[in-house]
Amino acid sequence: MAKTGKIQIKAFGIERYDEMRAVWENAGLSCKPKGRDSKKEISKQIEASPDLFIGAFDGEKMIGVCIATDDGRRGWINRLAVLPEYRGKGAAKKIVTACEKSLRKRGRKIFCAQIEGKNEKSLALFAAAGYKVHNDIIYVTKRESNEI
Numbered sequence: 001m002a003k004t005g006k007i008q009i010k011a012f013g014i015e016r017y018d019e020m021r022a023v024w025e026n027a028g029l030s031c032k033p034k035g036r037d038s039k040k041e042i043s044k045q046i047e048a049s050p051d052l053f054i055g056a057f058d059g060e061k062m063i064g065v066c067i068a069t070d071d072g073r074r075g076w077i078n079r080l081a082v083l084p085e086y087r088g089k090g091a092a093k094k095i096v097t098a099c100e101k102s103l104r105k106r107g108r109k110i111f112c113a114q115i116e117g118k119n120e121k122s123l124a125l126f127a128a129a130g131y132k133v134h135n136d137i138i139y140v141t142k143r144e145s146n147e148i
């Protein structure tokens, strides 16, 4: 496990794009590099919502990340990941709290996340953060392409 200083939670800009991708990759989280997670798309998203791209930092090093989204009705927690060597220190919980704070400022009062498969760590984290599991909801999508 990494020896850390104080973990700082803050919004980040497009200059951190490669680091963000590296955190996802090292955390084993898949993304859509040719679609909504491409540098071009993320750049547009950050420009539109600079308050919703939240990272956790050990000094200058990004060790955790999340993209929150605001659909005007609900706030969503997306692409949350923490580097393996920094887990179990409360970083994800702090990131989620910061995302909720930004979303609350925008008037959102419902916070949600989609958890793929049987992701016990993620389920445990969201339970610890006060989220309720809905076993009666089925996620459906219609996609123009599998890469977006």
Ligand SMILES: CC(C)(COP(=O)(O)OP(=O)(O)OC[C@H]1O[C@@H](n2cnc3c(N)ncnc32)[C@H](O)[C@@H]1OP(=O)(O)O)[C@@H](O)C(=O)NCCC(=O)NCCS
Pocket (backbone or CB within 6 Å): 027, 028, 029, 079, 080, 081, 082, 083, 086, 087, 088, 089, 090, 091, 092, 093, 094, 113, 114, 115, 116, 119, 120, 121, 122, 124, 125, 126, 128
């Ligand atoms: C899920 C993930 C983000 C958690 O990050 P983390 O920084 O280790 O989580 P935290 O330290 O903030 O944990 C917060 C709480 O979640 C629970 N939790 C987290 N990891 C856990 C684990 N491995 N086992 C049991 N409980 C766990 C605990 O209740 C913990 O609170 P506590 O330490 O006060 O008991 C991290 O494991 C990860 O990056 N996983 C791979 C990517 C992923 O699956 N992302 C989620 C997509 S929906």
